[in-house]
Amino acid sequence: MIEWAGLAVSVILVGVAVGVSALLRLRLERDLIVASVRMAVQLALVGGVLALVIDADRSIWWSWLWVAAMVGYASDVAARRAPEVPGLRWLALGAFGVAAVVTMGVLFGLDVFPVDGRTVVPLAGMMVGNSMTATVLAGRRVLEEIGDKRDQVEARLALGQDSRTAARPYVRAALRSALTPQIETTKATGLVFLPGAMTGLILAGVDPADAVKVQAVVMFLVLGAAATTTTLVALGAASRLFTADHRLRLTLTADP
């Protein structure tokens, strides 16, 4: 356990960052202080609410409600990050929802973790948070691929291919580029960097062997979730670029 005094002392490190900024005239001092204070306040608030939600005496349904809220919020963030992708809010909502059912189903249905507020909320948070970037990337890449290769897509349609078949090579390329960063991160885990969950557990005094097992499950969770969400979003986004009678829409982007 970290003492309040220890936490206060660690603020010195923010001071170092502010000092560097001042010394080099980066004019980031104000941003650094605002970001640090904001982070601390947000974490305190979330920590307080989480303590209530995952309290052992409280119904597990509060935890699931929290997960549902996270999924809703994440889809809103995804839509705001890539407003040009048509219908991304609903696509992401569906994709995160399905990914939550699949991943939570495996982890809890097969007794990898006990169903408990302490496991449900953080694991779902890991799942949603880590697959968000890949999801946004998948939506954007589908739009770019099909937009850039419009001539080829229409040539495929002109051969009598249905829109799903015509879009497939470009959806595939988009998915590869959306998933590659996550795969590279997974490859480098343990060698290049120690992931946050494992570091946190070790700092909190958990046996490193146990921390490693938990982290491995989290990485598998993130990979599975990223693959699920990106596939659903890429397929969904691609289908919105075509009409029901297999024509490529004249304007591919949504009005932001």
Added chain:
Amino acid sequence: MTRVESEPAIELDDVVVTRSGRRVLDHLSATFAAGRITAVAGPSGSGKTTMLRLVNRLSLPDSGVVRFRGSDVADLDPLALRRRVGMVFQRPTAFPGTVRANLAEAAPDTDGTYAAALEQAALDSALIDRDTAQLSGGELQRVCLARTLVTRPEALLLDEPTSSLDEDAALVFERAARALANGGTTIVWVTHDRAQLERVADAIYEIGRRT
């Protein structure tokens, strides 16, 4: 295939197309005879490409009717229609991979379909396993023609297919198209090239000439 000279293969009847507030086709009516090459000429922006795209339903008109073999294309299955009415675009749209992979995007190779398509497109059959990245512009455009022919279309829409080719490559393409028309294929050929128009056209349709 039976060649019926009097029957129009393609008809556009009072077609209007508006894009971004601009009238691209303004009450256009035209007929294209079966088994002939009809060249479509007209200034840039006169809607030649738009007109072609209406025939295979890559685009829809705001009003008016487009018919293929007497049927309103709006009533036909668009995927089946596009296999009956092939299209070759202005720039070669070869897909990455071999010529064979390109042809396979149209249909599987049954009863020597690929060999026949390559021959009709005046391509050496030895090229079939060549990567399209290694082909010249003229060869690429004829790969696109061969790919279209794999579906055995009754009509071909050619959207300035030789505009990016040198003269020799254009002449090879023209001969291939002529042989197809002689075999009964209806061809609508958009071109800017007056000399080409004189060489290839059985009939000429002028679009966008407002007097």
